[in-house]
Amino acid sequence: MSKRKGNDSKISKVLDELKEKSKDVLYYSEAEYPMEVFSVKQLRHETLEETIRHGYKHKLPTLVHISNLSIDDNQEPEESEEDKKWNLLLAVLGNNLSDLKVARFGDEPEIKVFFVGTLDGWLIGLSTTSIET
DSSP states (O other), X not given: XXXXXXHHHHHHHHHHXXXXXXXXXXXXXXXXXXXXXXXXXXXXXXXXXHHHHHHOSSOOOOEEEEEEOOOOOOOOTTOOHHHXXXXXXXXXXXXXXXXXXXXXXXXXXXXXXXXXEEETTEEEEEEEEEEOO
């Protein structure tokens, strides 16, 4: 029983850190959209797509692409403040989650993007919208 509580607090800690670090961080594409913290318990039989659909509160269009998410630890000295915030946010994902992925749903111009990873049976990460024409 105590192991579960430890796992719950670890998950809560990561979610709280993502919420804190994602405040005022915008995803830049042809428009700017905020980042939203996303989490859902994974079911063994579900694919990544099914798990995201199961946990997301809105209807999603067709899955277009899933790729690995690599975290680059090298920050350039001339990075903007927005770049620094984005890199800190990605570091939270990279330092706490495994099997990092980017899932893109929909087609131009509006694409729903999820930056997710796993922790103790949960799919955790960020979602946003990308406008691409």
